[in-house]
Amino acid sequence: MSELLLTAAQMRAIEQAAIDAGEITGLQLMERAGQGAVAAIEAMWPELERAPGRAMILCGPGNNGGDGFVVARVLTGKGWDVDAFLYGDAGKLPPDARTNYERWCKIGQVRTLPTDGLPFKDGTSLIIDALFGTGLTRPLGALGKTLRDVCDAADGGRGLPREDRTPFFPYVVALDIPSGICADSGKILRAAGADAAKGSRASCVAADLVTTFHRPKAGHYLADGPRHCGTLCIIGIGLTQTGAWRDHIRLIDLPVGLSKRSKGHKYDHGHALILTGGMGRTGAARLSARAALRVGAGLVTCAAPGSAMMECATQLTSIMLRRCDDGEALAGLLEDERINALCLGPGMGVSDRTSDLMDVALASKRRVVLDADALTVLAGRDDPFAGLHDGCVLTPHGGEFARLFPDISDRLNAPATKGPAYSKVDATRDAAARAGCTVLFKGPDTVIADASGGACINTAVYDRAVPWLATAGSGDVLAGIITGMLARGSCPINATSSAAWLHVEAARTFGPGLIAEDLPETLPQVLQALLQND
DSSP: OEEEEBOHHHHHHHHHHHHHTTSOOHHHHHHHHHHHHHHHHHHHOHHHHHSOOEEEEEEOSSHHHHHHHHHHHHHHHTTOEEEEEEOSOGGGSOHHHHHHHHHHHTTSOEEEOOSSOOOOOTTEEEEEEESOGGGOOSOOGGGHHHHHHHHHHHHHHTTOOGGGTTTTSOEEEEESSOTTBOTTTOOBOOOSGGGGSTTOOOOOOOOSEEEEESSOBGGGTSTTHHHHHSEEEEEOOSOOOOOOOTTOEEEEOSOOSOOOOSSOOGGGGOEEEEEOOSTTOOHHHHHHHHHHHHTTOSEEEEEEOGGGHHHHHTTOSSSEEEEOOSHHHHHHHTTSTTEEEEEEOTTTOSSHHHHHHHHHHHHTTOEEEEOTHHHHHHHTSSSTTTTOOTTEEEOOOHHHHHHHSHHHHHHHHSOOOSSSOOOHHHHHHHHHHHHTSEEEEOSTEEEEEOTTSOEEEEEOOGGGOOGGGOSTTHHHHHHHHHHHHHHTTOOHHHHHHHHHHHHHHHHHHHOTTOOTTHHHHHHHHHHHHHHHTO
């Protein structure tokens, strides 16, 4: 299961379709957005509802600014002292935004937003960023100092008790997405030239709360987006249409294909084969094997070279063990047609043996997960993708991705100077199309895509943040979960996306102090909870 994420263009299309169909007006959408944002603020910080203070509303030259003027009016009606600022020419506001600007002008004053700093007033407890939202396509150079003041207000005050935040650390709320962030890529848009240098401080708002409308946007979960969004709140504004796009992006919120058949035997649930490294290097593969078994593969076998057989035999019980020194031996093992999924790479080493085994595995046309050292071997070939097929899954982290797809990586890592910027979703889709298979691009914003263009995001951000997952061996466990799901019969993109979700959920369930060995042993608890709620 998953939730649809929207690009800025898709959101505009949904809104316009609803307006054209006569389902709602632009003014009604704007009113609901502003009202919903205020309700979210009050739910987030009940003390602000009980004791209204002073708010600064920063309105931009588009419809996001119109939302801001609605917020200003609603807050004033609730007893707030509101200072409203406009960046741009009021005469050039879009019609609906202009209407709400004029409504506000009957209540309060509008001042020009300065570009050389934010004019804080004593007692300011709330700043609303209604400057650009999802419509931003260029860097915010002229507003640099002002937006950095907003950023400092949020960063300096985040986590402080309420009494310590005013007047120097007001809460910062962004409507739709923090200004300065590309809604499609999550990247901060930077001016070309020296200002785009890595490490330079770009103009971008950091918000304690982001209220976005109808559905979340891809940029809320990618790149810099989560770090600048604080808490994300999705607000319904009466839109019923979702649109239909072949290039849709989904956020994984539940795995699929976990239930076992009530009848049958172990071979009905697949037989996974995990290739190991030599003596002293089998631990990674054993982690993968354990994970494949725990996620429900009917049988799991480790295939080890002769030098490592004793090491594996002393560690394995439920997992079977076969000797496999080279490609010829693997071909012999694969004469058993019940073996339907393989994992190569964890702890195998960058060697001729790994290369030979990979050739045999790929030639068998079974489903194959290539991870770790297998990816390095693959990247070293003149034609890395020649033997791949649609049953393969590649699981690179950033460094491995750069070795496999150097031009795509360079484009992804280049500073974003205009929007919509090239995103991690774009990069993963391009990589999957080139490789002709499923690619899982690791990170807190893990992206999975296949050669057809289907893409989804599995996040470890917001309430799913798991910094303790950054531990040796955790990637080997992920490779094993994917292999187990493939063995059970899930298609590659479903197996990979479900495995990514389970990987994070197991880490969340276990908590701090996690080491890689804990992940497979926590999977039963995660699976039990899922099945009880099914």
